[in-house]
Amino acid sequence: MDQDTDTATDTVATPALTLKDIARQAGVSLATVDRVLHNRPGVRPDTVRRVKEAIARNAFQPHVGAAELARARARRFAFVMPTGPNLFMQQIQAYLDEMSAWLSARRLSVEVVATDVFDPSVLAASLEALSGDYDGVAVVALDHPSVRAAIDDLVEAGTKVVTLVSDVPSSRRHHYVGIDNIAAGRTAGALVGRLAGQKSGKVAIVAGSQGLRDHAERIFGFNQVMASEFPRLDVLPVLEGRDDDDRSEQALARLFGRHADIVGLYNVGAGTPGVARALSNAGREKQVVFVGHDVTVLTRRLLLQGVMDAAISQNPGHEARAAVRVLLALARGEPILREQEKIRIDIVMRDNLP
Template sequence: MVPVTRITIQDVAREAGVSVATVDRVLNRRAGVRSDTVKRVEAAADKLAYQPDRLAARLARARDYRFCFVLPTGTNTFMQSLHSEVEATAARLTAERIRISVRLVDVFDGLALAEELERLGEDFDGVAVVALDHPAVREAINGLADAGVKVVTLVSDAPGSKRVHYVGIDNTAAGRTAAMLLGRFVGPRKGKVGLIAGSLALRDHVERQFGFEQVMAREFPQLEVLPVREGRDDFEKVETVTAALLAETPDLVGIYNVGAGNRGIVAALEATERSGEVIFLAHDLTPFTRKHLVRGTIDAIVNQDPGHQARSAARVLLSACEDTPIVPDQERIRIDVFLRDNIP
């Protein structure tokens, strides 16, 4: 194999006929270089296909990059998995002079989440946040961005804000996928379908609900989708609302949980001996949902990979801080569908 020769900043300087210091100033967009010299250096870099050594530049910095992940408190097993993956990502990136810390906050409380974000500005270069679609949260994100902090939204988006990127699945498509699966599992039966969400202030939950109702109305008009019930992703609250749903709806044929708290739905179904009779579509493959997918209480799981999301958020923040482009295909979070026959 012929070894690949790496183009260095010295090569660019020779090609452009300038000093290494001048090339460094141009490539790092610092002032004090004449426009014709800038053009000559940029042309030399393009001709040689020069790629800067980002790790070397990072190691030469006076301090590390500091990123903060703002994640939810509570019993949401997926978010606990995401927390673990963030910590694993932090451990891997330490050698690259990147420091990642985690703050836990009640993301269902817009004012509390906004206050936490407002406290981060002076301490961090980048922030990844599970966002609530709330005016105070959008303003807090905008305040961080105006202060030069790069912000990405994670799992749930705040698209009206100045965040640089959203790291998560297409939640409308996820809801449509769940509807198609549930409708086909129910088959020719007629009846009602229950919807359970964590909070309609979470954009991912709203988008999943929208996609689900869109497909149900178009493809399965014999099934009536009931008004959504909120359980704040807490399994005890979810069990309470599910038990009420089952008691009030003898012709219930399906349940779609757009958020977390699946333990509560399983408990309510088993307590009423209606598991198997009521088709149950859930999100996120966890040890608990995996077990009940195999047992048949859960019929299918729409999944997103927390490890991919944690790593992607860190990569996007780093790219934003270093003003380098991301690789869109690498950062696209895909939707996985698991049945008991294909779980990994």
């Protein structure tokens, strides 16, 4: 009778090979094996051949994490972030802090460099000061010639550069981590127009700076929808508050004083406390449709109070993790998992607050 049985053998399991074993067989250093595995320059063709033959001979499958830990040099990433009380940017920094154990396990360190991202000369100088000190840089960038030049210089020097939240696509940056801002602006326009119902009147826009590409693209998308779908609503010239609470409040207060028929308000960036104060001080919080960005402690409260009608949201934790993962993939010469790193646009209202 046939039986399914396991055949017992007196074999001893062969220990798994390591990068050190491959280096010893090929007669090279551990660092050289690592360079060959990641297709980095600076290794002679004959040495590359010996390493690859040793890998093939042993059917060696390198473990990426082990290879990273075996590397002698730790990697440093810098996140260039705006100064000031921008709650969304503070959330990104908080999520970076939460990643400390994950970063340590991969011999990574992340340092936050705070600067005035609205001043191109200051931002460019901050980027230039990073050259040679970091393996990767993530920057909330102003789309300006001097900033583009500073990014290009970093890339030329071998630094991996990722733009975060706001892009500079004409630069040589390697990747952008953030939402589709034109789509976000179009979403805001559709919300303001539909929530205004049959009202006619004016719509105010408050931005940090139209020099920030994310703000400029949001305004472009917003105006596209307003012009094509809601011609009864007249969009006023953009106010720039540099994401500052007091500036935003003062600019909007003056606008309310000049226009009694404002029925919609789109806050493109931060400065939300100032925008909300101007709206309340004018006694218009129940008459004006107010759409802004991001779910923070403040916008959550404004949504619950009915002062704010909707927030266009992007996940700050996802952005923080995606930026680090993309920089790490670039530094290792590995493919970027684009679908994983894609940042979604969410619409949050009082009734679906997370």
